[in-house]
Amino acid sequence: MKEMKLWLTILMVLALVASVPAASAITVDGIKDPEWNDNWAFGQTNNATAAGEYDVFNTGNRLEVRQGAFDDDTTIWNAEDPKNDSGTSHDETMATEGDSSGQDIMRIYGHYDFANDTLFGMTTVYGIPGDLDGDGSTNTIFDNRDTDGNAGPAGLGLGQWELWTIRITQTGSPAVEIDVQDNDWAIIIGPLAYSDVEAAFSPTADGVYEIAISDASEIWDIGPCQEDIMIEVRAGGTADTPGEDTATAFVHFTCPDIMIKKYVSADNSTWFDANTKLTAPVLENNSAVYWRYVVTNTGDEPLTSVSVTDDIIGFIGNIGDLDVNEEATLYASGTVPRLCTDYTNIGTTNGVGAVSGIPVTDNDPANYLCEPPEDVPAMTPIGLIGLIGALGLVGIVAMKRRE
Structure with missing residues (x-):
């Protein structure tokens, strides 16, 4: 088990950690406001168009988005995922009836609560969660595959044919993959119990896909100078259908020196x-x-x-x-x-x-x-004999005078 370092308690912000006001603790309810901060998370600097918006003293939850996910990586970065962009692995349009489906990814957010060792994530979309055809409603059979109409642990709206998948990886740590489907969630990969996860979405115009993973430090190395964490998101269906989208965000842990x-x-x-x-x-x-x-x-x-x-x-x-x-x-x-x-x-x-x-x-x-001191001439043997002789002569002269 990877224990959190004691100095984590002094961290103001990691790349994933944002300055969420204490009065606005994150509640996994599928609603963005008021707790999620729209400022940039520090360290996300791959996208040149967003670089000017970064303010080290005004950090938030929002992460940059890289086009592609799930073994479809690219080098294309965006401040937010482009609208009506189904990704490089999908040829379909983002909706059949309207402008954009409720699974057309817009932004990805992340927040780590070190006091409770909980990793929170959120994905916003251009449409309404659960609205696959983009007509602005989740009431049709095509949109809402929740056949019994009963809310599950993750809310109401995503039925058995609709799927929201999150895969989180970090070099040297176990991979985690979670599927949210049929108003519930399932652990596909990773050392997690069902109770370690919360997920929610809301089929409204302001709705989002939201998740929380507890005991995060037991899975990932969280702290300064650690490896980046990659978060891949796929919103779509169990089959390759219109409306699917993929995107990736990275959590960068700062390394001061x-x-x-x-x-x-x-x-x-x-x-x-x-x-x-x-x-x-x-x-x-x-x-x-x-x-x-x-x-x-x-x-x-x-x-x-x-x-x-x-x-x-x-x-x-x-x-x-x-x-x-x-x-x-x-x-x-x-x-x-x-x-x-x-x-x-x-x-x-x-x-x-x-x-x-x-x-x-x-x-x-x-x-x-x-600088070395000035050299004193060395005394040679002949010079020493001469000195002794001179001193002896002085002594004889002195004795003669005394007599």
Whole structure:
């Protein structure tokens, strides 16, 4: 069993986690409002047309949609699935009577409730859930195959010939596939019990397909830097009929990271990385020494509260916010001691993931060597004998004078 990491409790938002107000807990009822947030979930950046709408401090539930699903993958991304697009594996139109069927996928949403370890998902459609022919009604036999007219665990409207399928996969984790059919659901693949799942839909113009899966962390690795989760959705019938549609969304888990490079210089112009003494410059005693600290956001989410310290100098400065791939540079200076010894100090940077709230840190050393003292001439044996003789002569002269 894969246990949730303790630090999950400090996460503000994962790619799948959205800032749903506390007063609007998600209820699996087949109704979108008021609990589902239409802002973009952070990290979904495959679709260029939607990229400008992302706001790291205004994250939500909505995910990007990739055309194709269920072994029909493509590289086509959309802010929302195109209307009247039945996917690359279906030739039929999206409806026989109207503009678009109730299984013409529009958007896919996801939310992970870490307090209850529950994964919520929702799919909106252009038409009305259960309306296969697109005439705006689920009252005809063609539309509503719910032959007995009784609501099941998933509501009322999807009969034995209509089907909504969700398949969720993640590298290194078990696959899960759930079918919603005949007003009920069934676990097709995966380590789930029937009671682990809730599903609902509502055959109204504002209706959606909605699902919840409990104990999600026992199936998938949920947390920063984990593998993406792929969610494939198919809405249609048990046979290849008009109105079927497929789409895929990905949950991206952010992975904040930071890097610092510290350099040393004798003239504030020529810089040495100087990670070791072998690469360190030689500085003159009692001369100026300069340090440069280059900090880069090497993760995939913006950072806040970025600062730099030095283990010997102390606090260097605050950088503040640092966007993905952005770098900032700070400087410090000092004086090489008059009585110098070889010198090493370590620069450290710290920051916090703007989305995940996860702290990140890195450090890098810099070295410099001291100018060696002036050489004192060595005493040779002949010189030593001469010195001893000279000292003896001085002693004899001194004794003569004393006598």
